[in-house]
Amino acid sequence: MKFDEEFFNLGYLDTLSYKDTFVHRLDPRIKIIVTFIFILFVVSFNKYQISALLPFFLFPVFLLTAGNIPIKAIAKKVLFISPFAVFIGIFNPLFDRQILITPFGIPVSGGWLSFFSIIIKFILTVSSALLLIAVTSFPGICEALSRMKMPKIFVIQLLFLYRYIFVLLDVALRMVRARDARAFGNKGKDIKTFIRLVSVLLIKSIDRAERVYQAMLARGFNGEIKVMKKYKPRFADIIFGITSVLLFYIFRNYNIANYFGEAIKR
Amino acid sequence: MHMADALLSPAVGGTMWAGSLATMIYCAKKLSGKIDEKMIPLMGVLGAFIFAGQMINFTIPGTGSSGHIGGGMLLAILLGPYAAFIVIASVLVIQALFFADGGLLALGANIWNLGVYPAFIGYPLIYSAIVKKNSNSKAITIASIISVIVSLQLGALSVVLETKFSGITELPFSTFLLMMQPIHLAIGLVEGIATAGIILYVRKIRPDIVDNLEVVKNTYSTGSLKKLLIVMSLLAIITGGALSWFASTNPDGLEWSIEKIYGKPEVPEKINPVTENLSKLQEKTAILPDYSFPSKGEEQEKSPSWPAVDTGTSVSGIIGGIMVLALVIVFGMGIRIMNKNRAKT
Amino acid sequence: MSHHIVELKDAFFKYPDGTEALKGVSFKILHGESVGIAGANGMGKTTLLLNLSGHLIPTKGEVSIGEVTLCQKTRQEIRRKVGFVFQRTDDQLFMPTVYEDVAFGPVNLGLPENKVNERVKNALEMVGCYHLKDRPPHRLSEGQKRAVAIATVIAMEPDILIMDEPASNLDPRSRRQLINLLNKFKHTKIIASHDLDLILDVCERCIIIRDGKVFADGPSDEILLNESLLEENGLELPLTRQLHNFKQSS
Numbered sequence: 001m002k003f004d005e006e007f008f009n010l011g012y013l014d015t016l017s018y019k020d021t022f023v024h025r026l027d028p029r030i031k032i033i034v035t036f037i038f039i040l041f042v043v044s045f046n047k048y049q050i051s052a053l054l055p056f057f058l059f060p061v062f063l064l065t066a067g068n069i070p071i072k073a074i075a076k077k078v079l080f081i082s083p084f085a086v087f088i089g090i091f092n093p094l095f096d097r098q099i100l101i102t103p104f105g106i107p108v109s110g111g112w113l114s115f116f117s118i119i120i121k122f123i124l125t126v127s128s129a130l131l132l133i134a135v136t137s138f139p140g141i142c143e144a145l146s147r148m149k150m151p152k153i154f155v156i157q158l159l160f161l162y163r164y165i166f167v168l169l170d171v172a173l174r175m176v177r178a179r180d181a182r183a184f185g186n187k188g189k190d191i192k193t194f195i196r197l198v199s200v201l202l203i204k205s206i207d208r209a210e211r212v213y214q215a216m217l218a219r220g221f222n223g224e225i226k227v228m229k230k231y232k233p234r235f236a237d238i239i240f241g242i243t244s245v246l247l248f249y250i251f252r253n254y255n256i257a258n259y260f261g262e263a264i265k266r
Numbered sequence: 267m268h269m270a271d272a273l274l275s276p277a278v279g280g281t282m283w284a285g286s287l288a289t290m291i292y293c294a295k296k297l298s299g300k301i302d303e304k305m306i307p308l309m310g311v312l313g314a315f316i317f318a319g320q321m322i323n324f325t326i327p328g329t330g331s332s333g334h335i336g337g338g339m340l341l342a343i344l345l346g347p348y349a350a351f352i353v354i355a356s357v358l359v360i361q362a363l364f365f366a367d368g369g370l371l372a373l374g375a376n377i378w379n380l381g382v383y384p385a386f387i388g389y390p391l392i393y394s395a396i397v398k399k400n401s402n403s404k405a406i407t408i409a410s411i412i413s414v415i416v417s418l419q420l421g422a423l424s425v426v427l428e429t430k431f432s433g434i435t436e437l438p439f440s441t442f443l444l445m446m447q448p449i450h451l452a453i454g455l456v457e458g459i460a461t462a463g464i465i466l467y468v469r470k471i472r473p474d475i476v477d478n479l480e481v482v483k484n485t486y487s488t489g490s491l492k493k494l495l496i497v498m499s500l501l502a503i504i505t506g507g508a509l510s511w512f513a514s515t516n517p518d519g520l521e522w523s524i525e526k527i528y529g530k531p532e533v534p535e536k537i538n539p540v541t542e543n544l545s546k547l548q549e550k551t552a553i554l555p556d557y558s559f560p561s562k563g564e565e566q567e568k569s570p571s572w573p574a575v576d577t578g579t580s581v582s583g584i585i586g587g588i589m590v591l592a593l594v595i596v597f598g599m600g601i602r603i604m605n606k607n608r609a610k611t
Numbered sequence: 612m613s614h615h616i617v618e619l620k621d622a623f624f625k626y627p628d629g630t631e632a633l634k635g636v637s638f639k640i641l642h643g644e645s646v647g648i649a650g651a652n653g654m655g656k657t658t659l660l661l662n663l664s665g666h667l668i669p670t671k672g673e674v675s676i677g678e679v680t681l682c683q684k685t686r687q688e689i690r691r692k693v694g695f696v697f698q699r700t701d702d703q704l705f706m707p708t709v710y711e712d713v714a715f716g717p718v719n720l721g722l723p724e725n726k727v728n729e730r731v732k733n734a735l736e737m738v739g740c741y742h743l744k745d746r747p748p749h750r751l752s753e754g755q756k757r758a759v760a761i762a763t764v765i766a767m768e769p770d771i772l773i774m775d776e777p778a779s780n781l782d783p784r785s786r787r788q789l790i791n792l793l794n795k796f797k798h799t800k801i802i803a804s805h806d807l808d809l810i811l812d813v814c815e816r817c818i819i820i821r822d823g824k825v826f827a828d829g830p831s832d833e834i835l836l837n838e839s840l841l842e843e844n845g846l847e848l849p850l851t852r853q854l855h856n857f858k859q860s861s
Contacts, residue, residue: 003321010364018750021605039371044276047434051583054590061594065601077366085272088435095436103581111436118272118434125271126366133363139707139747141363151294153306157356159707160310165317165360166749167701172318189332191456194324195463198335201322202464203472205315206479211702212307214666218695219767220687220719223303228711260589261582307705474627 003176007169009077013130014166016069017137023067027237028136028144034244035132041248042124047114048100051257053121058251059244060127067135074134078126082119089118138162146227156225164208172201268361268376269425271369275432282428283374289382290355293348302482305349313353316341317360326456333456338380339414340461342389346483350389354381375428379421387420388413403466410465411458418454422446616641616677617663617771617799623671624658624823632658634823635672640799640816642770647810647831648803650820651845656803657698657775659820663801664773665689676771691720694769694798698776700756704748709740709759712748716767734766735759738792754785761792771799778806807849811835819844 017024023031038059045053064071096111133141139159146155175197183189213221250256271279297305316337323332337357341350355377361367368376396409426442429435435442469476617640624633632655640646650656661667662674665686674681676692697703706712713734717727735741738758748756757777764772777793778786786809793800793813804810810817810831817831821844827834834840838848848856 006321006365013364015750018747036370039271039369040276040279043271043274043279043371043434051587051590054587055594057591057594058597061598062601065598065605068605081366085270088270088273088429088437091441092436095438103584114434114436122270122272125369125371129271129362129370130364130366132370137747138360138363142707151291153294153297154290154352154355156306157309157313157352158359160307160705161313161317161353161356161360163705163707163748164311164314164701168311168314168318169321172321176322189323189325191324191327191460191463194322195460195467197322198319198460199464199467199471201319202315202468203475205311206308206475208702209304209308209311211697211699212311212705213304215695215697215703216307216705216715218664218666218690218693218697219716219763220691221303221715222719225306226718228714255583255586257586257590258583259586261584261586264585264589265582 003173007173010169011166012073013134014138016067016073016134017140019068019135021067021135022236023063023135024137025236026135026240027231027233028140029147029231030233030237030241031132031136032141032144032148034241035128037245038128038248039125041252042121044252045117045121047117048110050113050117050120051261052251052255053117053124055251055256056124056248058247060124060131063128063131063135067131069131069134074127074130077130078123081126082122085119085122089115089122092118140231143227143230147229147231152227155227159227167208168201168205171204175201268368269372269379269428271371273429273432273434274369274372274375275434276371278428278432279371279374282378283371286355286374286377286381289351289378293351296348297352301349304482305345308482309345309349309353312341312344313356316353316357324460333453335457335460336380336418338384339388339393339410339417339457340464342385343393343410343461343465344479347385347389351381351385354385375424379424379428383417383420383424384413388417392416403462406465407459407462410462411455414458414461415451415454418450418457419447422450616675617801618675619663619672620675621672622662622669622674624662624667625670626658632823633662633669636820636823636825638818638825638828640801642799643797644816645800645814646802647814647817648801648820649805649807649810649817649835649844649846650826654820654844655823656820658823660695660773660775660801660803664693664695666695691767692770694764694767694772696760696764696772696774696777698779700753700760701748703760703763704751704756707747708744709735709746709748709751710744712759713744713763713766716763720767730766730768734762737765737795738762739788752785753780754782754788757781757785757789758792765796765798769798771801772796773801775803776805777802778804778809807835807841807846808851811849811851819846 038056042053042056060074063069064074092115093109093111096109096114098110099107100110100113101108136144139162142155142158142162145158146152179189179193179197183193319337320334323334325331326333338350338354341353344350345353358367358373358376358380362370362373362376392413393409396412397406401409423443423446426439426446429437429442430439465476619636619638622633622636623631625631636655636659648656648659658667662669662681663676665681668674668681668683668686676689679685679688679692681689704712706715710731713731714727717730722730731744732741735744738761740755740758740762743751743755743759748759751759761774761777778789781789786806790809790812793802800814802810802814814831817827817829817834818825819827819834819840826844827840835849836852841847847853
């Protein structure tokens with residue numbers, strides 16, 4: 001069942017990425033750079049920071065809402081991977097028991113602070129990566145990478161990989177279904193069957209690569225593939241980029257949450 | 267295991283990115299020019315194959331839990347080091363974007379951890395050394411197991427080091443190491459067996475494929491690879507040795523080096539104008555004894571200059587934080603409503 | 612006009628593993644002809660097509676397209692004259708978008724950008740898929756993929772169209788659209804298919820291949836309605852004919 005879900009998720013995010021909204025139309029290069037800067041700012045906070053991180057949620061929320069992405073799609077994924085972060089982070093409260101703050105008289109250890117800080121950073125970074133692809137088609141990202149001077153062979157590799165992922169996942173899914181239909185409990189799911197399945201999949205894949213190669217030759221392939229240039233940075237893209245980075249800078253250097261809190265106390 | 271953004275500091279993340287990019291450019295250079303044209307669709311399809319292959323699980327004998335292969339070594343055996351590295355990197359990119367496996371900053375570290383070791387150490391130094399043109403199944407199995415185990419161990423060690431140097435988690439170096447290495451030993455054993463099994467089975471029923479791949483692999487020379495490998499292995503040994511010395515005999519030394527690294531981050535050029543401010547702030551925090559291992563009874567002097575750690579301002583942090591979140595949610599809902607209205611007209 | 616003649620002179624083909632797929636095939640196809648290739652599985656249909664399109668070179672005998680005889684040196688030239696539509700669409704569509712797939716051929720021909728645009732537009736419009744130009748191939752239905760695959764080939768403006776099982780996996784409507792489309796083309800057409808009704812509808816001539824040799828070669832109307840001939844070759848009457856016979860007998 002897990003295979004089905006993963007396959008579905010991949011396809012779902014991929015479908016979302018072809019929507020047509022303001023965010024989708026932004027230049028992929030700008031989106032990649034802004035997201036990257038976002039992540040850098042977020043992880044640059046010290047390990048006990050929590051409140052100053054919160055305004056950063058503005059970015060994923062903006063992408064989500066302006067890009068018309070259903071929140072379930074992102075939330076489910078984040079939840080699904082969260083055990084990992086919890087597992088690693090949970091050691092912090094165990095090892096760092098020094099009480100650092102006592103808000104409202106409740107003692108809170110540094111370990112718990114850093115634990116929650118990790119969780120928040122985790123949610124921010126994971127959701128922004130998912131949203132990046134949700135609002136930017138994968139070919140768009142590849143084209144942006146090629147304009148950012150990534151080696152051409154890598155960009156072509158990404159494009160071909162993307163093209164054939166759905167095809168091969170489909171083939172593999174059928175094989176797994178066929179196996180599961182005849183496997184009872186754990187019999188049939190042993191490593192020997194696995195090796196056979198994967199070997200057959202490998203052979204099919206290599207044969208397919210050969211046929212694709214023939215198809216390419218049939219249309220005059222001579223070793224070079226051109227990546228089409230589709231995007232030109234517009235005014236909107238630049239505004240988006242500058243505004244975002246400015247906001248990140250402000251959030252990073254000024255604890256907005258604190259200011260609000262202080263203001264309320266008065 | 268994949269590295270995650272939330273456990274990385276910008277310095278470590280940036281460094282690993284630099285390393286991975288450099289390796290990728292090196293591989294691209296090696297592959298440009300005389301390679302077999304067939305490589306292009308082959309690499310793409312094999313990347314998709316690895317992806318699909320990772321979705322198929324099997325039960326690990328004796329444990330009842332299910333596992334799946336990584337595929338890095340398999341790729342290196344099929345395609346040779348340079349092409350394999352590029353394919354591994356591409357698979358990780360897809361995983362990072364569509365499955366949030368790790369994250370975009372950690373992607374650099376993951377490409378290094380999961381790509382460099384099988385492609386440039388496991389395959390050329392171990393597998394190729396043992397397996398020759400007509401090796402029997404025993405040789406292939408042993409070579410596969412050893413090379414996968416070594417690659418995974420190095421990868422796991424890298425994760426632990428990256429985590430430690432980032433200083434986000436409290437997990438002590440030795441504990442983390444003791445967790446990671448044995449697990450990856452077991453994973454490596456299983457994956458090594460699986461990899462060998464696949465190679466042998468394919469060789470048996472489709473020897474022409476194996477032969478063709480050999481031809482394709484030989485279209486680019488691996489001569490200079492030997493020099494690079496010697497350098498890299500020496501580096502690995504030196505750093506490995508130095509770090510284990512640090513960890514075992516000189517815990518303060520590790521702590522000191524962490525502070526040193528964290529105190530002066532090498533922030534990538536993209537945010538240059540901001541670097542100064544950032545490093546100023548980070549120097550402030552480095553003064554705080556954040557990274558000393560807590561010892562019982564020790565009085566920790568907290569400088570009140572950092573708001574998050576101050577009793578007084580922590581309350582405003584909490585209240586303000588709730589407000590911020592509320593505002594963000596309202597903002598989001600507002601955009602949703604705007605969208606709905608626009609859609610209606 | 613002679614540069615459009617497809618001719619096989621006693622062509623043999625043996626695969627590297629020893630399988631003899633073609634054992635002396637001879638026929639001649641003239642400009643504008645539409646020829647169907649039928650035969651049971653494994654009889655050599657696909658191998659024949661691959662030999663005609665320059666993917667394989669006969670181990671003995673000769674294949675010539677126009678004045679050019681197929682050999683290692685003339686392979687590229689032959690490939691340019693022949694538009695080959697593969698059986699599996701996923702093998703043929705390998706670029707990120709429909710537009711780029713159709714443009715692949717013209718770009719490789721060295722055409723300037725505006726010419727490429729023109730060719731792509733014309734080809735896609737001819738198959739009725741211009742509105743799909745920005746779609747990635749994995750978001751197309753089988754029928755759309757098939758149409759686009761044909762577009763990728765006709766954008767190169769070949770003299771001859773060769774197709775391997777063009778109607779396989781198509782739903783009835785897409786199949787009908789394909790048949791209508793093929794009837795629009797004025798190219799020389801060579802179509803291998805199990806779909807005998809399609810051959811009846813599109814090809815005026817039919818060649819039956821058995822055991823790597825030509826078993827029958829003549830007008831489709833005669834060959835495909837000859838029940839005993841068909842059954843001898845592991846084939847059946849086209850469904851339309853079966854229906855006709857059935858109606859007649861009742």
